[in-house]
Amino acid sequence: MVRSNIVDIGSEAPSDIGPTVELEGFDMTLAAYEGNYPSPAARPSGMETLDEVAQKEPEQPQSYDHYKGNKGWTKWLGKHLIPLSVFAGGAIIGGSVTHGVYTLKARNGPAGTTSTITSENIAVSPPTTNPGLITLNEDGGITISGSVKLPADIQVGSLNSGEAIILNDGAVLDCNGHSITGDLSHEVSGIVVEGGATKVINCPAVTSFGKNGAFLYGKARKDVTIEKSSFSENGQYGILGDNYGYGTLEMIDVTAMDNEFDGIALSGWDEITLENIISSKNGYGGLVYADEGSLNVTIEKSSFSENGQYGILGDNYGYGTLEMIDVTAMDNEFDGIALSGWDEITLENIISSKNGYGGLAYSTYGAGSLILNEVACADNKLDGLTLLAEGGPLDVVLDGKNSFHNNSQHGIGIRVIGSSVLTTVSVDGKTAVNDNREGGILFEEPDSGGSGSVDFEVVKKKGSLTTCGNSNFDWDTGNYVSTFTGPGKYVCGTATGNDVPTCNPCKDEKSRKLGLGN
Numbered sequence: 001m002v003r004s005n006i007v008d009i010g011s012e013a014p015s016d017i018g019p020t021v022e023l024e025g026f027d028m029t030l031a032a033y034e035g036n037y038p039s040p041a042a043r044p045s046g047m048e049t050l051d052e053v054a055q056k057e058p059e060q061p062q063s064y065d066h067y068k069g070n071k072g073w074t075k076w077l078g079k080h081l082i083p084l085s086v087f088a089g090g091a092i093i094g095g096s097v098t099h100g101v102y103t104l105k106a107r108n109g110p111a112g113t114t115s116t117i118t119s120e121n122i123a124v125s126p127p128t129t130n131p132g133l134i135t136l137n138e139d140g141g142i143t144i145s146g147s148v149k150l151p152a153d154i155q156v157g158s159l160n161s162g163e164a165i166i167l168n169d170g171a172v173l174d175c176n177g178h179s180i181t182g183d184l185s186h187e188v189s190g191i192v193v194e195g196g197a198t199k200v201i202n203c204p205a206v207t208s209f210g211k212n213g214a215f216l217y218g219k220a221r222k223d224v225t226i227e228k229s230s231f232s233e234n235g236q237y238g239i240l241g242d243n244y245g246y247g248t249l250e251m252i253d254v255t256a257m258d259n260e261f262d263g264i265a266l267s268g269w270d271e272i273t274l275e276n277i278i279s280s281k282n283g284y285g286g287l288v289y290a291d292e293g294s295l296n297v298t299i300e301k302s303s304f305s306e307n308g309q310y311g312i313l314g315d316n317y318g319y320g321t322l323e324m325i326d327v328t329a330m331d332n333e334f335d336g337i338a339l340s341g342w343d344e345i346t347l348e349n350i351i352s353s354k355n356g357y358g359g360l361a362y363s364t365y366g367a368g369s370l371i372l373n374e375v376a377c378a379d380n381k382l383d384g385l386t387l388l389a390e391g392g393p394l395d396v397v398l399d400g401k402n403s404f405h406n407n408s409q410h411g412i413g414i415r416v417i418g419s420s421v422l423t424t425v426s427v428d429g430k431t432a433v434n435d436n437r438e439g440g441i442l443f444e445e446p447d448s449g450g451s452g453s454v455d456f457e458v459v460k461k462k463g464s465l466t467t468c469g470n471s472n473f474d475w476d477t478g479n480y481v482s483t484f485t486g487p488g489k490y491v492c493g494t495a496t497g498n499d500v501p502t503c504n505p506c507k508d509e510k511s512r513k514l515g516l517g518n
Contacts (some may be wrong), residue, residue: 147171154179164188173199189209190212196223204228206230211237212231213234213239217242222269224250225251227250229253230255238264240262248271251264251275257280260282263307275301278303286310286332288314296320303327304328312336312337313338314338327351329351335357335359335360338360341364355380360375368393372396381407383407390416402430415443425457427486445479452479453480455482461487461488463486465488465491465501
């Protein structure tokens with residue numbers, strides 16, 4: 001049995017055996033034992049082959065047990081079959097340790113000697129579909145086609161540039177719980193996806209690469225899936241996705257932490273799904289997206305916190321929808337969540353608090369729709385919620401219970417660029433804007449002048465919009481043209497400006513903090 005700990009790529013290997021690849025936990029098959037024994041005259045007593053055993057003891061099972069239990073063989077194999085190298089034409093490994101046909105070569109002397117022992121065509125049951133192939137590239141990296149399961153950790157050696165692992169069309173890389181480790185001093189990316197219909201799974205640590213943990217690149221339709229993997233402590237991005245074509249990107253149970261640039265930075269695709277993502281403590285953003293096409297993005301059960309700039313920065317100049325459910329963005333140096341573009345954005349069960357700028361900011365490049373349901377933005381250094389309408393009407397729906405409390409500036413800041421642009425805010429549940437340090441709800445004066453137009457409606461009879469206990473004012477509507485309608489209640493203290501709501505008075509401190517209104 002031959003066991004070692006690591007697959008080392010990118011390092012120089014003795015010319016007589018080609019690139020060194022040591023396999024962890026690889027139990028050599030019968031053919032390996034049969035092909036690697038010394039001549040009868042050269043081997044010690046007790047090292048019979050199965051054929052010899054069968055001649056002497058016909059009842060002896062034809063199995064590996066003879067070799068595994070034979071002290072002479074065990075001692076000889078342990079001495080002479082390490083390191084074990086894989087070759088075919090000097091460069092090709094067939095499949096993974098779990099399947100494929102292997103040609104093995106093991107030297108029993110120093111590197112450079114001709115004293116070698118070979119065995120050929122060591123078969124492991126092949127898969128029924130998508131057989132794997134690993135090619136060792138001239139620069140020391142490897143290219144994967146088909147389905148491959150790593151048998152060991154990979155340590156990238158002396159690669160100065162390029163990619164450690166390249167995935168072709170249809171490739172499936174299953175790290176099988178093994179790590180892929182680079183060298184921060186070299187401009188190398190860990191996993192590079194050049195093909196479509198590719199999948200990366202079970203990679204718990206793709207780390208310490210001078211460039212990116214993973215680079216997803218293409219100019220055609222690319223469907224990519226990444227599951228149960230981590231890309232952390234890399235010199236640039238954890239995951240950089242730059243796809244100029246179409247296709248889908250799905251990430252589930254993925255971590256990107258402590259990278260020098262963004263944890264995850266994406267551009268392209270027409271469908272993106274992110275679920276159970278942790279992208280935190282990165283030098284720039286947790287998640288950054290920028291595109292000009294039609295895009296639908298879904299983010300669920302994820303956290304983007306403690307990043308050097310934004311928790312989430314999403315800038316889509318085209319069309320499409322963005323949906324976030326159960327997302328946290330806290331303690332980021334800039335905004336927790338900053339979004340622009342899209343036709344429709346829906347945020348549900350969101351916490352964006354204690355950020356260095358604002359909690360949530362949204363701006364339009366044309367008509368846009370923002371739906372908030374159970375959103376909490378508190379203790380941010382600027383506004384809890386910032387709305388900017390430019391180039392078209394902005395429709396905002398405050399559904400369920402939303403709260404914007406204790407922010408260093410305003411609970412909600414609204415700016416409308418141009419007097420012809422209308423912003424409508426519909427309150428379908430109970431929204432509370434309380435105890436902010438510079439004011440509750442502010443209609444900011446547009447940079448280009450004009451009066452702006454904002455219409456509020458508390459849609460349901462049991463609904464309410466409460467703004468109480470804020471410093472300076474609860475409402476400041478400036479010179480905007482505004483209306484305040486609906487069967488529900490407006491609850492506030494101080495209200496100033498051109499048009500202001502008719503409010504019920506604020507209740508006591510406890511009621512205000514609960515956002516209960518009157």
